[in-house]
Amino acid sequence: EQSTATGQNAQATADGATASGAGSQATGEQSTATGQNAQATGNNATASGANSKATADGATASGAGSQATGEQSTATGQNAQATGNNATASGANSKATADGATASGAGSQATGEQSTATGQNAQATGNNATASGANSKATADGATASGAGSQATGEQSTATGMNAKATAKGATANGADSQATGENSTVVG
Structure with a gap:
């Protein structure tokens, strides 16, 4: 199939590849690189934006x-990074690395x-962890932090509410500023 390169030093070297923009490179089959120095090297990859990179098969960087x-x-x-397989990073400077x-x-x-971080500066670092809310943190496996500033640091712990903290295994903190620090403890309010 034909490839298309448009722009100074643009390169489209694989079947069906399209490179558009100065220095752009589309080297994967059916790949598309759009923007200055954009790189789409995976098959069916799409890189859109200056200096964007889509290097794996089916990857999309926008x-x-x-x-x-x-x-x-x-x-x-801008500067979003999705480095894990089937990972999704959405938002400036967001990172999905597993x-x-x-x-x-x-x-x-x-x-x-399989972690999920939703909200500005939210962090989900445990496996199967969920952090939802600005500055929320779920740092242990299976932990769930829901609410701005909430923290779930114990394994299988749950912190729900603004600034709620569940720091022990199986702990549940439910309510703004609540703290559950004992293993399998529950604090409401």
């Missing part, structure tokens, strides 16, 4: 400086496998 390096990964937003991880919100980070 936004200046965005990087999608995991297979079937998606990075959307397989199946989802980071949504500016500065959010999902680094545990």
Whole structure:
């Protein structure tokens, strides 16, 4: 199939590849690189935005400086990074670095496998952890933090409410500013 390169030093070297923009490179089959120095090196990869990179098969990077390096990964937003397979990073400076991880919100980070971080600067670092709310943190496996500033640091712990904290295994803190510090403890209010 034909490839198309448009722009100074643009390169489209694989079947069906399209490179558009100065220095852009589309080297994967059916890949598309759009923007200055954009790189789409995976098959069926799409890189859109200056200095964006989609290096794995089926990867999509959209936004200046965005990087999608995991297979079937998606990075959307300036400097967003999706490095895990099937990972999704959405928002400026968001990072989804583990397989199946989802980071949504500016500065959010999902680094545990199958973890989800939603909200500005939310962090889900445990496997299967969920952090929902600005500055929320779920750092242990299976932990859930829901609410701005909430923290679930114990394994299988749950913190629900603004600034709620569940710090022990199986602990549940339910309500703004509540703290559950004992193993399998429950605090309401």
